[in-house]
Amino acid sequence: MIEFTDDWMMHKSILGEGAYGEVKLIVNKHTNEKVACKIINYGKEENISITINKEVVIHKILHHENIIKYFGRRKEQLKEYIYLEYASRGExxxxxxxxxxxxxxxxxxxxxxxxxxxxxxxxxxxxxxxxxxxxxxxxxxxxxxxxxxxxxxxxxxxxxxxxxxxxxxxxxxxxxxxxxxxxxxxxxxxxxxxxxxxxxxxxxxxxxxxxxxxxxxxxxxxxxxxxxxxxxxxxxxxxxxxxxxxxxxxxxxxxxxxxxxxxxxxxxxxxxxxxxxxxxxxxxxxxxxxxxxRVHRTNPNVILSQPTPAVRPTSIDQLVTDLRTNRESICFSQPTHNENMFLSSQIQFSETPLTKDNFSNLIKRMTRFYVTTNYEKTLEVLCSVLDTFHYNWQTDGTGAVTISTVDLMKNQLIFKTNVIEIQGKILVDFRLSKGCGIAFKKKFKKLKECLDDIVEKNE
Missing domain, CATH: 1.10.510.10 (Transferase(Phosphotransferase) domain 1)
Structure with missing residues (x-):
């Protein structure tokens, strides 16, 4: 977790993403109240402010038990933060x-x-x-x-x-x-x-x-x-x-x-x-x-708030070396010391490790599992299986592997995998990035079957 304001902490794990940004969870230090924060990056595409403004204008007038609540927004020069109701069971x-x-x-x-x-x-x-x-x-x-x-x-x-x-x-x-x-x-x-x-x-x-x-x-x-x-x-x-x-x-x-x-x-x-x-x-x-x-679901994956370029490693050995080196020196950044979470833009680097206590705050998913192997061996086996399926895959150097393929309808399907260490246990987490959710679940099931030898059976 990282400090977002004086009273709020932001989980560095991502809840979801869209065409213009990503969604993260922020938690009040005192009340444990949870809010989803949609982070819009205006540097990714031109003229998106009109689209975002139209979305906000419509969403802010909606008040119904079956519609996600809109709480507010905060603008910066190249970013905007939109605060929404948090739905812990996910999509x-x-x-x-x-x-x-x-x-x-x-x-x-x-x-x-x-x-x-x-x-x-x-x-x-x-x-x-x-x-x-x-x-x-x-x-x-x-x-x-x-x-x-x-x-x-x-x-x-x-x-x-x-x-x-x-x-x-x-x-x-x-x-x-x-x-x-x-x-x-x-x-x-x-x-x-x-x-x-x-x-x-x-x-x-x-x-x-x-x-x-x-x-x-x-x-x-x-x-x-x-x-x-x-x-x-x-x-x-x-x-x-x-x-x-x-x-x-x-x-x-x-x-x-x-x-x-x-x-x-x-x-x-x-x-x-x-x-x-x-x-x-x-x-x-x-x-x-x-x-x-029939599946126990827990927590999502870890990403950088300052992304690094995705590069296909020359070998699995090089991948493991790069990830082990990079992940030990990564910092995360977000605005801090605000009068409230709707104001300010100061930056400070700070990090709290992922533990079983704050792990339970995050969104529940079926597309993750614990493994019996260590960090390096898990990555080695995972990437070997991805090559067996002939999937295109890249890593951004943080432990996240981006996998690109197509579904049965030949539509693009992109999902991301993170190998996360949590107090001595290794979690392999898969999250949809782009494409059909049901097609993604099918791919996940096949991958998990191929990784069965290392999947923890009593997770």
Whole structure:
């Protein structure tokens, strides 16, 4: 951890990243209150201030239990800090088992919360335009929160609606009309919710975009015998087919979705079978969560606040030597001695090591595991496996390895791995940087299987 202000400490580990910056966790020294800090780097790309200002203007008017809270912002010459609610369970895709999904009970719960948040947005005249599991966060109590309003816009003002013409979003989740003509706002968001529901229930996406063979088969009604459709029951198919209607005007509304029999079915008996009907709601949720994921999740990875260039080492031996040398002499920097966390820009170098105590503050993920090998041997085995998969990989000299590949739809997929020492134990942490969260989870599972000989079995 590093000192951010007199009263706040910042974890150097990253929670997530986007096109213009990264998100870190800051913790109050006295109250242990946690806030997510989105750090925008204005030096990375020109003319992004207009985009950021639009995002903030929209986000600051939103107040709903299923939307991440906006707390404030602080500007500097080349950086901006945006303070948001912290959701400790991370992105929704972390809860989705590749090729399996999650229980209908959990999927129904998340779908209801997603629709409640989206209905609030639409009632205000706001459309999100990038609904996907990577932009849906889960807090400690298991409540879904819609986040990332970088592509949001106003479609209704003073009772008058306008058609939208910007082609934006993430292709597998985009409604077909977005690529064809000016489109209505609300049906486009609803289509994305239908794709999210498929992902939650099956651990798959039905197509990569609306030009591929899988989508054409769907429009021709020649899809029902293949995955992910063959994994779905009749009631679920009935709902999804009515959401994913090609003609936007015939698509179900949010109210109609919430009143569909599948959405009203009582899955509570399944929860009680797992944890008992006398448990408190929070205990029932936490126990159900553990039963669903079957994996213990802990902490994210370490990065530099002053990044060094990524260089592919000439050999694994050279990689280990470089990382061991560099990581022992690294300092981290952030503003300190502020009157409050919204002001000032002074810099000081200070660091607190990662321990089991502050480790538990950080976001929970399924894509990490402890190993039985030491730091050097772990890196050696990891990089050998990456070469076996023919992945492109680089290191920035801090223990972080950036891995680049493509998913089944040939879209770019980038994720990062950190090997972290925590009081005598070695943690290998994987985090999505760019691309599809479900595709990333599939890659992670295969990598972990190949590293099985060194994975600690009773983590």
């Amino acid at each position: 929704l895709f972390q809860m989705i088992e590749p090729d399996v999904g999650m229980s209908s009970c959990l999927a129904q719960l998340y779908m209801k919360q997603l629709l409640n948040g989206l209905q609030y947005l639409h009632n205000l005249g706001v459309v999100h335009r990038d609904i996907k599991p990577e932009n849906l966060l889960i807090n400690e109590e298991g409540v879904l929160k819609i986040s990332d309003f970088g592509m949001a816009t106003i479609f209704r003002s003073k009772g008058r609606e306008r058609l939208l013409d910007r082609k934006c979003g993430t292709k597998p989740y985009c409604a077909p009309e977005i690529f064809l003509r000016p489109y209505k706002a609300q049906p486009a968001d609803i289509w994305s919710c239908g794709i999210v529901l498929i992902a939650m229930l099956t651990g798959e996406l039905p197509w990569g975009d609306t030009t591929c063979e899988e989508f054409i088969n769907y429009t021709n009604d020649t899809y029902i015998t293949v995955t992910p459709w063959s994994k779905l029951g009749n009631a679920t198919l009935s709902l999804i087919r009515k959401i994913l209607v090609i003609e936007p005007s015939k698509r179900l509304t949010i109210d109609q979705i919430l009143n569909h029999p599948w959405m009203k079915y009582d899955f509570e008996d399944n929860k009680r079978d797992v944890v008992g009907s006398n448990s408190s709601p929070v205990k029932r949720w936490n126990s159900m969560l553990e039963a669903e994921t």
